[in-house]
Amino acid sequence: SLVFQFMWLKSWLCHGACVEVDSDTEAVMGRGFKLGCISCKMRGEVLASATVDWWFMAKGESEFAYIYSYADMTGYIMNDRFDERLAWNGSKKTRDVQDGSIYILNVTFNDTGTYRCFFDRTLVFSNYEYRTNATRFISINVVGKATRGIASILSEIMMYVSIIGLQLWLVVEMVYCYRKIAAAGEEALREREAEYLAITSENKDNSAGVAVAE
Structure with a gap:
């Protein structure tokens, strides 16, 4: 999902910061699919090394099969079912x-099931080493075509509602500003008209006074 990709990218941009997020759980037939599994160290400054192993239990089966191993910066596919399909x-x-x-290449319906990710980590301190591990389970469902979750649909609806609401607000603001400017213009015209009439009346009075004096 976009959320998962964003959080993963953020973890790399923050100079080694690590954020644990859940994997996507819906794969599409014939496409690729990323099985996300993140296990952060409690203290980022501590030196460490880790290996990662993956198991898979297909839907309807009762035991996990060993499918992938990663150690010393090298990955190994351990199960013929996923031959040339794991990276x-x-x-x-x-x-x-x-x-x-x-990453699973060319997903099939047979890939539906539960995946288990296992971290075996060794923390290296100044006087000793400490071994720890972590396990993650991911249940994957394979579908014929991509479906949209209710959260995605609601999010898009809210986006359109927000856009429409913003447009309506802008229209109201424009009408308000137009009326305010128009009212100010009319008031200015009335003031000028009143000023003109006052000047005209004063000139008439002055003319009448001059005529009487003569």
Whole structure:
């Protein structure tokens, strides 16, 4: 999703900052699909190395099958079902892996099921090493064509409502400003007319006074 891609990009732009976000869960038949799996270190400044392993349990099955391994900056496909269809899509050029995502090429309906991502991390301190691990589960559903979630539909509706609301507000503001300018113009004309009449009346009075004096 756009949200996932944005958060992933943000994590890279922030000089190594790490943000854990959930993976997408709906894949489309015949297309590629990113299985997102992120496990952040609690302390970014601590040196570390990590390996990532993936398992898959197809819908209707009861056991996980080992499908992919990533260690020492190299990925290995471990299951014939995914032969030439899996690619590393996580942290690049580092053994300190925090993004363990993989990419499935040419998705099929048989890829529907639960995926398990396992991080095995070793933290390196000045006097000792500490080993820790993390597991993520992602349930994937494969569909014939892309469907839009209710959240996406509501978001688009709200966007159009906001645009229409903004346009109406601009129209109201324009009408208000036009009326205000028109009223100010009419007031100025009335003031000028009154001033003109006053000057004309004064001139008449002066002319009458001169005539009487003569």
